[in-house]
Structure formats: C-alpha cells, structure tokens
Amino acid sequence: MSEMINSKEPVENFQQLYEDVKKYVFLQTEYIKVEFVEKLTILLSTLLIVTLLMVLVLVVLFYLFFSLAYAIAPLVGSLSVSFSIIAGIYVILIVFLILLRKQIVINPMVKFLSNLFLTKTKK
Numbered sequence: 001m002s003e004m005i006n007s008k009e010p011v012e013n014f015q016q017l018y019e020d021v022k023k024y025v026f027l028q029t030e031y032i033k034v035e036f037v038e039k040l041t042i043l044l045s046t047l048l049i050v051t052l053l054m055v056l057v058l059v060v061l062f063y064l065f066f067s068l069a070y071a072i073a074p075l076v077g078s079l080s081v082s083f084s085i086i087a088g089i090y091v092i093l094i095v096f097l098i099l100l101r102k103q104i105v106i107n108p109m110v111k112f113l114s115n116l117f118l119t120k121t122k123k
Helices: 002-076 079-099 101-118
Strands: none
Touching: 002 079, 002 101, 079 101
C-alpha cells in the first residue's frame, strides 16, 4: 500500500512543477510585453520631442537668417546679395551636417537605442 502512495507523489510533484513552469512562462511573456510597451513609449516620446524641437529650431533659424539678410543688405548694397550670402551659409551648414552626420546624428542615435533596448531594466 505504501508503494502506491509513493508512486503517486512523483506524479503530483511533476504536475505541480509543470503548472509552476507554465505560470512562470506566462508571467515572463507578460513582463516582456510590458517592458516592450515601456521602451516603445520612451522611443516614441523621445522621437516626438526631438521632432518638435527640430521644427522649432528650424523656424527660429529661418527668422533669424531672414532678419540677418535684411540687416546686412545695406552693408552689401543689395537685398538679393544678402539673401545669396544667407543661402551660402545654409549650404555651408548642410555640408557641415553631411560631413559630421556620424558624430552628430548616427552615433548618438545608436547609443540611445542600444541603451534603451539592450540594457536591463531594474525590476
């Protein structure tokens, strides 16, 4: 009789282990979903903030350069020459951004994304 009791115990232990593992896997998948949503929210909010800041900076630069063109017009003799000078400044800024795109854009973006997605979050 004691053999029958002992033979059921491993089966019950295995069933309990199976249920525990099943619950653990379920909880881990839920945790991964929550962590993904958290990181995606951080990414999208950062993207939105950076986009808004870039638009505002571009608007400010546009008006500053526009006013600069009118300010230097008397010095260079013509409004069209002053606007040409401002266009040249824009071209220099574009070339500068293209040449330094790795240091200014790519490296910070890679660092941000790797920190966001590859570092462990504190539980």
